[in-house]
Amino acid sequence: MNKNFLRDLPELVRAQVISDDTAQKITAYYNNKPSTSNSRLFIVFGILGALLVGMGIVLIIAHNWDTLPRTAKLVIGFVPLFIGQAVCGYLILKGSDSKSWREGCATFLFFAVAISISIVSQVYNIEGNFGQFLLLWMALAIPIVYVLRSSMASLLFICGITWHACEVAYFNSQGYAVWYWVLLIAILPFYYHEFFRRHNKNNFFYFHSWFLTTSVTVCLGVFIDNHGELLMIAYLSLFSAFVILSELNAFATTRVLSNAYLVVGSLGIMVLLLTLSFDWYWNELSGTSFEGIASGAEFPVAASLSCVAGVLLFILLRTTHFTDVNSKSFAFILFIVLFFIGLNSPTAAQLLVNVIILVFAVNTIRRGARQNHLGILNYGLLIITALILCRFFDTDFSFVIRGLLFIAVGVGFFGANFYMIQQRKKTE
Amino acid sequence: MKKFTTALFLAMCLFQWFVPAKMIYDSEMVVRDGTPYKFKTQPVDPSDPFRGKYVTLNFEANAVTLADSADWVPGEEVYVVFTTDSAGFATAESLHREKPSSGPYLKTTVNYISSNEPFMVFFELPFDRFYLEESKASQAEQVYWTSQRDSTQVTYGLVSIGTGTAILKDLMINDTSIVEIINRLNAEDE
Numbered sequence: 042m043n044k045n046f047l048r049d050l051p052e053l054v055r056a057q058v059i060s061d062d063t064a065q066k067i068t069a070y071y072n073n074k075p076s077t078s079n080s081r082l083f084i085v086f087g088i089l090g091a092l093l094v095g096m097g098i099v100l101i102i103a104h105n106w107d108t109l110p111r112t113a114k115l116v117i118g119f120v121p122l123f124i125g126q127a128v129c130g131y132l133i134l135k136g137s138d139s140k141s142w143r144e145g146c147a148t149f150l151f152f153a154v155a156i157s158i159s160i161v162s163q164v165y166n167i168e169g170n171f172g173q174f175l176l177l178w179m180a181l182a183i184p185i186v187y188v189l190r191s192s193m194a195s196l197l198f199i200c201g202i203t204w205h206a207c208e209v210a211y212f213n214s215q216g217y218a219v220w221y222w223v224l225l226i227a228i229l230p231f232y233y234h235e236f237f238r239r240h241n242k243n244n245f246f247y248f249h250s251w252f253l254t255t256s257v258t259v260c261l262g263v264f265i266d267n268h269g270e271l272l273m274i275a276y277l278s279l280f281s282a283f284v285i286l287s288e289l290n291a292f293a294t295t296r297v298l299s300n301a302y303l304v305v306g307s308l309g310i311m312v313l314l315l316t317l318s319f320d321w322y323w324n325e326l327s328g329t330s331f332e333g334i335a336s337g338a339e340f341p342v343a344a345s346l347s348c349v350a351g352v353l354l355f356i357l358l359r360t361t362h363f364t365d366v367n368s369k370s371f372a373f374i375l376f377i378v379l380f381f382i383g384l385n386s387p388t389a390a391q392l393l394v395n396v397i398i399l400v401f402a403v404n405t406i407r408r409g410a411r412q413n414h415l416g417i418l419n420y421g422l423l424i425i426t427a428l429i430l431c432r433f434f435d436t437d438f439s440f441v442i443r444g445l446l447f448i449a450v451g452v453g454f455f456g457a458n459f460y461m462i463q464q465r466k467k468t469e
Numbered sequence: 470m471k472k473f474t475t476a477l478f479l480a481m482c483l484f485q486w487f488v489p490a491k492m493i494y495d496s497e498m499v500v501r502d503g504t505p506y507k508f509k510t511q512p513v514d515p516s517d518p519f520r521g522k523y524v525t526l527n528f529e530a531n532a533v534t535l536a537d538s539a540d541w542v543p544g545e546e547v548y549v550v551f552t553t554d555s556a557g558f559a560t561a562e563s564l565h566r567e568k569p570s571s572g573p574y575l576k577t578t579v580n581y582i583s584s585n586e587p588f589m590v591f592f593e594l595p596f597d598r599f600y601l602e603e604s605k606a607s608q609a610e611q612v613y614w615t616s617q618r619d620s621t622q623v624t625y626g627l628v629s630i631g632t633g634t635a636i637l638k639d640l641m642i643n644d645t646s647i648v649e650i651i652n653r654l655n656a657e658d659e
Contacts, residue, residue, distance in 0.1 A: 103521035107602040107648060115493065126482045133478050136471055157489045159519045163600045165496035166637040171517060181488055184481035188474060 087145030088193050095152025118160025125150035147191030154181045172208035192245035203256040210263035218263045250301035268337035270326050278346035280309035281373035285353040310372045318394045323387030368404040398428050422454050499636045503629035504573040506559035510626050522606035523598045532591045533561045541590050545579045572632035596637040608651045616642050
């Protein structure tokens with residue numbers, strides 16, 4: 042990019058936009074400036090190298106060399122841990138600030154820990170399902186994140202605990218994966234210190250945001266017990282909290298699509314609401330007593346997440362005007378009201394879900410038009426299309442009406458985009 | 470700051486060595502001082518992405534018959550004392566809520582309880598994996614099923630039980646290690 046810019050300098054001098062002297066100063070500045078793209082490449086290749094080597098050794102160890110005596114197997118299994126710790130120790134003692142070395146070594150050490158506990162389990166046939174193995178690995182690996190201040194180790198850690206929760210709760214039905222939540226809380230200080238306190242919104246920040254939002258979304262389902270209906274409140278509160286966070290300055294990003302909180306939160310809300318626009322959920326809910334539902338394990342989860350979303354909304358409304366807030370931030374409040382309506386009159390609740398989706402869609406289109414953002418505008422139109430598609434399957438509308446609705450939305454798509462592009466041309 | 474990081478790093482290294490070393494020490498103690506038992510079993514062959522191929526063992530001695538259910542509940546911690554039957558294989562003798570005064574005994578959890586009399590209390594046997602070299606795990610299963618056609622052949626896990634923990638030392642078919650049988654078969658094929 043710098044080189045392209047320097048290529049334009051003679052033209053700028055000829056056009057007398059800048060003086061010859063300024064052009065020389067600019068050239069000298071960029072020639073002396075250390076290249077950030079090179080160091081970024083070193084970090085990527087350092088991590089990739091360590092990741093591949095670490096995983097390669099894991100697979101070699103997993104072969105189980107039964108011709109080797111027990112002691113030899115154990116010694117070989119601990120060599121990667123020794124090497125990893127030795128190199129990391131050298132970096133710390135030397136006070137090295139090289140991010141590429143730190144990330145690469147931390148990644149290798151992360152896998153070396155897995156190798157050491159794998160070999161012991163293998164040699165002694167130590168019982169323990171895969172979930173327990175992952176838990177032990179993550180517990181031994183979390184200090185790497187803090188000691189080496191490694192973002193890659195932190196990302197691997199988030200993947201590891203998510204895998205652990207899935208193994209424990211989904212694949213083996215062994216409870217609520219309590220350790221997942223403990224370890225998730227344990228990683229949050231790093232996330233805060235590395236990215237928020239230092240105001241450091243690099244690529245690792247985006248990756249962390251994506252990994253954390255996805256991980257929590259996947260793992261919240263572990264709380265499903267006998268009253269899955271309440272988990273819908275928990276999920277809508279979680280997604281609303283994500284949308285609210287994306288509105289806060291600390292979580293704001295330059296591009297809409299790079300904001301994991303906004304994308305996961307908004308898509309989550311819309312997918313759930315579209316699912317709720319069918320009758321199956323409300324049919325299951327109707328006739329059940331709230332006291333019965335509240336006795337389930339889902340109730341405290343749903344209640345605490347709703348409180349968290351409520352507090353976040355309160356904080357947001359202190360700095361932002363009600364009308365400027367993303368309407369999906371209120372999804373959890375609306376749904377809690379619908380939930381209580383649905384206990385007695387499911388049809389009314391189902392109908393109101395359709396109205397809420399429509400309101401959110403119109404608001405999204407308005408927001409897109411106001412921000413002159415074609416992506417947001419089309420997202421709003423897509424929500425309407427999805428709503429019509431859903432009703433395509435479960436309503437008694439005649440084919441003519443459904444056809445006309447689709448034509449209307451199609452025309453809407455074309456018209457709105459055409460209008461926006463024309464507006465942009467005018468302002469240019 | 471550097472001193473703090475160095476201290477933290479040293480603590481991390483100690484922690485990362487201590488846990489696997491403790492695993493090794495505990496296992497070695499059971500292997501050395503534990504009482505050996507033979508558990509009749511059936512092997513099947515799954516795989517673990519980190520620890521490699523293994524055979525899962527379904528042991529027969531995983532329950533105790535009681536005249537009284539004694540209000541055992543699934544998931545409850547239990548101490549199991551084993552004995553050997555007339556053929557020399559392990560059978561569970563008694564269940565205890567309190568740690569027995571002397572070993573060998575196994576600390577584990579109750580799986581489930583049959584609802585009819587006499588009450589059968591089923592418990593976990595926490596040594597159900599036998600790791601093998603990757604090409605031998607499926608061979609081990611085949612060898613087992615071949616041996617089953619001959620009713621005189623018997624498959625068992627050789628387990629060493631200490632005070633609370635147990636280590637699966639070997640998987641045997643008629644007093645010969647399954648690894649040895651596979652090695653012999655492979656040598657014959659060559």
